[in-house]
Amino acid sequence: MFVFELPEIGEGVVEGEIVQWLVQPGDVVAVDQPVCEIMTDKATVELSSPKAGTITQVHGEPGDVIQVHTPLIHIDDGSGVPAPSPKAAPAPTAPTAPTAPTAPAAVPAPVPASAPPKPDAPTSNPGSRGKTLATPAVRSHARNQSVDIAEVPGSGASGRVTRADIDAFVAHADKIVAPPALEVPAAGPSPASEDGDQHIKLIGLRRKIAEKMVESYRRIPHFTYVDEVDATNLVALRRELKASATEAGAKLTYLPFIMKALVVAFRKYPTINAVMDEDKQTLIVRRAVNIGIATDTPAGLYVPVIKNVHQKSILQLAKEVREVVARTQDGTASRDDFTGGTFTITSVGNIGGRFATPIINSPEVAILGVNQIHDRPMVIDGEIVARKMMYLSPSFDHRVIDGAVAARFTSEVKALLETPNRLLLEA
Secondary structure, three states, X not given: OEEEEOOOOOOOOOEEEEEEEOOOOOOXXXXXXXXXXXEOOOOEEEEEOOOOEEEEEEOOOOOXXXXXXXEEEEEEOOOOOOOOOOXXXXXXXXXXXXXXXXXXXXXXXXXXXXXXXXXXXXXXXXXXXXXOOOOHHHHHHHHHOOOOHHHOOOOOHHHOOXXXXXXXXXXXXXXOOOOOOOOOOOOOEOOOOOOOOOOEOOOHHHHHHHHHHXXXXXXXXXXXXXXXXXXXXXXXXXXXHHHHHHHOOOOOOOHHHHHHHHXXXXXXXXXXXXXXXXXXXXXXXXXXXXXXXXXXXXXXXXXXXXXXXXXXXHHHHHHHHHHHHHHHHHOOOOHHHHOOOOEEEEEOOOOOOOOOOOOOOOOEOEEEEEOOOEEEEEEEOOEEEEEEEEEEOXXXXXXXXXXXXXXXXXXXXXXXXXXXXXXXXXX
């Protein structure tokens, strides 16, 4: 009998939260077969079995936080040697908040990247759930699509299943099956009560999001300033450049223009491109402009960071935004993709809504809410004309950003977006 203990997943990691079991007692496992997903303050990882054999016992339920070097799984490896007396069973402990808030607002450290897909990689063999290789984000995507991931052939390295594999599988609707009972979502609903209510336990990424939200809102005195932008010229310029950008391999959205407008505005108002050192109560004004893009993924909210925005053209930014968002959504982003941010943009304009009051991505001191562009009658030179209007709704840390500075900064961004041709002169 072999006792697999929770290993030290990373430097300084002393505990981990069980996000999901990939095996149950009675399952036969092979060496290096994924057995569970564990989330720490630094990463979400799949743990693989170091031994082949039969699972006889698992310790803990999804949502439980256990210490390193405590029993995780008992495996009957056929050696005939009894398992040593286990340490005290790991009782659930109170979740601890991240010690180094380098992750984005409401976002924990990212899921480690899987190996990039290889065209000639072997495919996985359907039919055995435990042997399926996939990142937690891809597993979550499969659950959201009601797909049994064990039935999906993998095109990634070593047969790893990718998000694209799931999407291709979904195209064959006759193969879609109900999600298995053991595949519980990270914040999955519990069985309905007699009155039909569902009790959803906050675990995994959703718990980390909740912790980060509470910590940011508790520490930072937020205020939101709203201004409207006449985006008519911006819409026209994007339409004019869109075809050329596509030929260059870039998907041109409004984000690169907004990012370059922020770079120019930061030159006049540098204290907004900054982070707070809470321990020293010191504002650190960053020279580099590293802008995070809030991204909705099947696994939850992540904020990948575009580094050195001030050194890149609009076309370069368009390419990089597309690439990093794609990596984030399919679970292949690296930890470096989520670190070093100095400012964050959250855009829900493609969904709808006029404005929001976004929560700051601590330790940053401001965040920009970008909202829907909509047609509205406006009075221009005494004439009522239809214009493309958009609201900006940035939030600021009132400890270090005064209302007047916030208003002037927002007005500067507004002016730049209303005359977007100026942004083409930026590097």
